[in-house]
Amino acid sequence: MDEKDFALYPYISGASLHVKSLGMSLDRLVTSRAMESARVRGKERVLQAIEGELTKPNISSSDEQKILLELLSYPFSRILVSCIDDAFLTRRYCLAEAVASYRLLKMQKHDFLMEFASDFEVYPDESETGFKLHFSSYIRMASSLKAMEWKLVNRKLRHGNVNVSKEELARLLQELIKTRVEHNLPMAVPDELAEKCEPYLKEIREFLEERKSTFGESEFESVETDLFPPCVTHAIANTQAGVNLAHSMRFAMTAFLLTIGMSVDDIINMFGTSPDFDVEKARYQVEHIAGSSGTHYKPPSCSTMQTYGNCYAPDDMCKKISHPLNYYSRKLWFKKRDAQRNSGNQTAEKPEPVGNTTEE
Numbered sequence: 422m423d424e425k426d427f428a429l430y431p432y433i434s435g436a437s438l439h440v441k442s443l444g445m446s447l448d449r450l451v452t453s454r455a456m457e458s459a460r461v462r463g464k465e466r467v468l469q470a471i472e473g474e475l476t477k478p479n480i481s482s483s484d485e486q487k488i489l490l491e492l493l494s495y496p497f498s499r500i501l502v503s504c505i506d507d508a509f510l511t512r513r514y515c516l517a518e519a520v521a522s523y524r525l526l527k528m529q530k531h532d533f534l535m536e537f538a539s540d541f542e543v544y545p546d547e548s549e550t551g552f553k554l555h556f557s558s559y560i561r562m563a564s565s566l567k568a569m570e571w572k573l574v575n576r577k578l579r580h581g582n583v584n585v586s587k588e589e590l591a592r593l594l595q596e597l598i599k600t601r602v603e604h605n606l607p608m609a610v611p612d613e614l615a616e617k618c619e620p621y622l623k624e625i626r627e628f629l630e631e632r633k634s635t636f637g638e639s640e641f642e643s644v645e646t647d648l649f650p651p652c653v654t655h656a657i658a659n660t661q662a663g664v665n666l667a668h669s670m671r672f673a674m675t676a677f678l679l680t681i682g683m684s685v686d687d688i689i690n691m692f693g694t695s696p697d698f699d700v701e702k703a704r705y706q707v708e709h710i711a712g713s714s715g716t717h718y719k720p721p722s723c724s725t726m727q728t729y730g731n732c733y734a735p736d737d738m739c740k741k742i743s744h745p746l747n748y749y750s751r752k753l754w755f756k757k758r759d760a761q762r763n764s765g766n767q768t769a770e771k772p773e774p775v776g777n778t779t780e781e
């Protein structure tokens with residue numbers, strides 16, 4: 422990999438070593454007039470991440486100035502994200518960096534992908550379908566992907582290896598990139614430096630608030646499929662078995678998954694097995710429910726689900742709640758409480774959530 426690759430993939434080990442070799446201190450990055458273009462691009466990275474699509478520039482290997490600017494904009498964007506220290510922004514920024522890399526990686530040659538993967542201690546070999554990955558690497562990379570197609574049981578295992586296409590390898594690498602970008606974020610920024618970043622932070626804060634009010638912000642920290650209510654679990658199982666869902670159930674499932682923080686892409690992947698699947702139409706519908714038209718839709722309450730015949734096999738927890746989101750938040754609460762009890766820490770227990778999510 423050369424310096425151009427370091428600029429395009431600034432979180433890889435070679436890139437950080439290269440930045441160190443330049444002798445660039447954080448103070449100089451934040452204050453030097455010569456670094457202004459890198460700071461402006463760093464701010465742009467964060468704004469693009471909030472918008473939902475971080476774009477990488479076209480850079481030629483001979484354009485040293487552009488390479489340096491792009492490379493140094495990355496640590497500055499991390500400083501900005503850390504100064505704002507907002508969980509929604511941090512998640513969105515890490516995802517945007519990872520998705521931008523995925524788009525580049527799926528266009529790369531096999532040799533490049535193999536070298537790139539080795540930076541994450543993944544060593545794919547070429548195969549007839551593209552690549553083969555040792556199953557332990559595959560599990561590590563796919564563990565956060567919710568769609569059934571990524572489950573190991575749905576993959577052919579041959580001599581301990583899983584075959585993946587080039588695009589799938591790039592998608593799996595996206596997960597490792599996201600984790601690496603997330604590492605150490607938010608980092609501690611000395612007050613003096615944070616103050617000097619203020620001129621760049623104002624626009625980001627304003628844009629962030631605007632996007633949050635449009636798209637809503639998930640109150641849930643993680644997506645835990647084993648805690649979903651029976652109605653949603655059943656709908657997902659039907660979708661993945663290729664059974665067409667009623668429109669009302671498809672809406673309820675999508676709104677539920679978006680509200681708990683699942684990404685638009687992961688939901689679209691989930692619909693991929695429906696018999697009438699049309700990716701463009703699905704994206705339009707999911708983004709519409711996510712709030713692209715200005716309205717952020719909430720999933721329906723249990724009584725509405727019952728009215729439309731979408732309440733399926735209610736269990737004991739269902740008797741205590743009136744909304745599928747309350748089912749999920751109570752299950753999460755019990756899981757956390759049990760984990761704390763098992764670790765012997767009972768002091769941090771918060772009160773059990775009540776079933777008070779409002780009607781859609």
Ligand code: SF4
Nearest residue numbers: 650652723726732739
């Ligand atoms: S009672 Fe509510 S949460 Fe439970 S299955 Fe029915 S609709 Fe879903």
